[in-house]
Amino acid sequence: MTDVTSRASAPAGPPATFVDAVRSEGTKFRTLRSVRYTLLAVVVMAFGFAVLFSAGAGNMWTKRSPADQAGFDPTNVSLQGGVLLTQLAMGVLGVLIVTSEYATGMIRSSLVAVPRRGWLLGAKVLVFAVVALVVGQIATFGAFLLGQPALSSVHAPHTGLDAAGVPGAVVGGGLFLLLVGLLGVACGFLIRSTAGAITTTIAVTLVFPLMLGYLPEAISRYYPITAGQRVMAVMPDASGLGPWTGLSVLAATIVVFLGIAFAAFQRRDA
Amino acid sequence: MIELRALTKRYGTTVAVDDLSCTVEPGRVTGFLGPNGAGKSTTMRMILGLDRPTSGSALVRGRPYAQLKAPMREVGALLDARAVHQGRTARQHLRCLADSNGLPKRRVDEVLEIVGMSSAADQRAGRLSLGMSQRLGIAAALLGDPGVLLLDEPVNGLDTEGIRWIRQLMRRLAREGRTVLVSSHLMSEMALTAGHVIVIGRGRLIADTGIEEFVRLHAQRRVLVRTELAEKLAGLLTGCGAAVYHSTEGALIVSDLDSAAIFSLAAAHDVVLSELSPQRTSLEEAYVALTRDSLEFHTANEPDVEASR
Numbered sequence: 001m002t003d004v005t006s007r008a009s010a011p012a013g014p015p016a017t018f019v020d021a022v023r024s025e026g027t028k029f030r031t032l033r034s035v036r037y038t039l040l041a042v043v044v045m046a047f048g049f050a051v052l053f054s055a056g057a058g059n060m061w062t063k064r065s066p067a068d069q070a071g072f073d074p075t076n077v078s079l080q081g082g083v084l085l086t087q088l089a090m091g092v093l094g095v096l097i098v099t100s101e102y103a104t105g106m107i108r109s110s111l112v113a114v115p116r117r118g119w120l121l122g123a124k125v126l127v128f129a130v131v132a133l134v135v136g137q138i139a140t141f142g143a144f145l146l147g148q149p150a151l152s153s154v155h156a157p158h159t160g161l162d163a164a165g166v167p168g169a170v171v172g173g174g175l176f177l178l179l180v181g182l183l184g185v186a187c188g189f190l191i192r193s194t195a196g197a198i199t200t201t202i203a204v205t206l207v208f209p210l211m212l213g214y215l216p217e218a219i220s221r222y223y224p225i226t227a228g229q230r231v232m233a234v235m236p237d238a239s240g241l242g243p244w245t246g247l248s249v250l251a252a253t254i255v256v257f258l259g260i261a262f263a264a265f266q267r268r269d270a
Numbered sequence: 271m272i273e274l275r276a277l278t279k280r281y282g283t284t285v286a287v288d289d290l291s292c293t294v295e296p297g298r299v300t301g302f303l304g305p306n307g308a309g310k311s312t313t314m315r316m317i318l319g320l321d322r323p324t325s326g327s328a329l330v331r332g333r334p335y336a337q338l339k340a341p342m343r344e345v346g347a348l349l350d351a352r353a354v355h356q357g358r359t360a361r362q363h364l365r366c367l368a369d370s371n372g373l374p375k376r377r378v379d380e381v382l383e384i385v386g387m388s389s390a391a392d393q394r395a396g397r398l399s400l401g402m403s404q405r406l407g408i409a410a411a412l413l414g415d416p417g418v419l420l421l422d423e424p425v426n427g428l429d430t431e432g433i434r435w436i437r438q439l440m441r442r443l444a445r446e447g448r449t450v451l452v453s454s455h456l457m458s459e460m461a462l463t464a465g466h467v468i469v470i471g472r473g474r475l476i477a478d479t480g481i482e483e484f485v486r487l488h489a490q491r492r493v494l495v496r497t498e499l500a501e502k503l504a505g506l507l508t509g510c511g512a513a514v515y516h517s518t519e520g521a522l523i524v525s526d527l528d529s530a531a532i533f534s535l536a537a538a539h540d541v542v543l544s545e546l547s548p549q550r551t552s553l554e555e556a557y558v559a560l561t562r563d564s565l566e567f568h569t570a571n572e573p574d575v576e577a578s579r
Contacts (some may be wrong), residue, residue, distance in 0.1 A: 001544040013340050013343040013414075014340065014372060015339035015340050015468050016339070016340050016341060016342070016370065016371040016372055017372065020369060020370055020371055020372040021370055023369045023370075024367070024369040024370030026369075027362070027365055027366045027369045028355075028366045031358050031362040031365070032355070032358065033357060033365065034357060047544075070574075081539045084325060089376050100355060100357075100371055101355065104352075104353070104355045104356055105350055105353035105354070106351055106353060107353075108315075108349055108350065108352060109349075109353045109354065109367065109410065110370075111318075111319070111320055111344075112318050112320070112341065112342075112347050113338040113341060113367050113371060114341070115318075115319045115338065115341055116336060117336075160529050162367055167574055168362070234490045250363075251446075267322075269320065269321040269322060270314070270320040270322070
């Protein structure tokens with residue numbers, strides 16, 4: 001009986017830390033092929049659509065009125081093109097790193113290994129944020145650097161990274177992608193089903209903004225997604241928010257969403 | 271050691287686990303038995319902090335699971351062998367889990383060796399057979415070399431060789447002084463491995479006892495009786511409160527009265543017996559009878575049927 005009790009009460013070894021939880025989430029991220037493909041899709045779509053949009057908008061430029069021509073924002077054209085569909089891929093990736101665990105039942109293994117739910121959610125958000133930060137910057141810098149030659153090739157105005165306001169817009173565009181990805185993570189924790197969370201993310205980022213034209217201007221100005229997109233504009237918009245004010249509105253909204261997601265995750269049965 | 275204190279889980283009006291209190295001791299395999307839907311898995315999920323108890327508590331080594339400092343080094347669990355992302359290989363899955371508790375990478379190879387799936391280590395989890403998935407789940411439970419193990423229906427999907435292997439493994443883990451709680455809906459399975467059983471039905475505790483006592487207490491003693499005057503004897507026996515069944519071969523099966531009492535009753539009424547033999551019911555029958563009683567007890571909602579016998 002002595003050795004029996006000795007094994008049962010033996011010291012358990014060094015405690016598990018938040019850093020361990022982050023390392024585990026990093027390993028999870030690295031070991032999924034679908035994640036790598038989605039990241040590749042983010043970059044390819046950003047580059048491809050930036051070129052297409054820039055060339056298209058540049059072609060139309062010559063047919064525009066002088067007033068419209070004066071308001072032409074080459075940086076914004078390339079970035080909007082680069083971000084339009086890329087934000088979806090980023091949002092979907094954010095959703096998938098959460099809902100794939102629910103769909104497969106992996107979430108129970110994860111929670112048995114890391115029962116502190118704040119740690120598990122925090123580690124997931126942190127790892128995703130670091131990857132999305134890097135990939136987002138690659139996407140918008142690439143979109144800008146490939147989009148400007150496309151504008152110049154059709155003899156439309158174009159600009160360079162050394163122009164005033166341009167670096168901020170390009171960096172801000174990458175941060176916008178990161179925030180949309182985090183929106184996906186929050187939706188994933190809140191909704192838990194892949195289909196539901198992806199539908200919600202697409203509705204919030206793409207569908208609602210299309211309907212904003214029919215709503216009072218105050219709503220469309222502060223709608224977080226459109227407000228966040230202001231950061232990609234170099235030309236000031238008299239009726240809109242300033243670039244970084246706009247992005248802050250989006251960032252604050254995402255923080256609130258993550259807070260709600262954490263509260264739900266903490267309370268629910270897994 | 272695992273301690274359940276008045277553990278209760280309600281889903282709306284359904285009570286899945288009802289005021290369950292018991293202690294799971296180290297050094298032996300404890301079988302956690304009950305029919306499907308009795309609340310075994312819900313209880314295990316509450317022990318592991320996955321589900322929140324409606325009231326009461328479940329403690330592992332004196333603490334709620336979520337407060338353990340090194341969860342995987344203290345507790346290993348197999349809940350659902352399919353609780354794995356199908357896109358990862360067995361080795362990658364184990365590495366994700368090992369990293370989360372700061373366990374060394376070589377431990378992953380060790381447990382793959384222990385469960386005998388080194389050759390399948392680099393196959394995607396989605397391609398593994400149910401038996402191999404089960405082994406992967408057990409490998410995950412063993413990763414932290416924990417002192418407490420919770421295994422939910424571990425023999426599911428294993429072949430004969432696998433079943434023999436898991437029985438030996440559970441007995442060895444218990445011999446090493448670990449706490450081993452194994453759920454099953456089959457009494458016969460537990461009879462081969464468990465030293466102690468906790469039986470629940472409809473979320474309530476029915477029995478918490480050593481396997482030997484369980485048999486002695488709950489296996490109904492029946493006696494087979496043969497006589498020319500079967501009808502007369504049956505009437506006499508029923509009059510004494512015994513339950514009598516007519517077997518197909520013309521014999522009587524008597525329960526709730528022992529051989530000596532039957533013999534003297536027959537002798538007193540000049541009934542000549544040609545055979546009088548006690549029958550042992552199997553453990554499985556005892557268990558089925560016990561859990562069935564508990565279900566009737568609850569549906570009829572009448573107090574203590576057991577005691578009135």
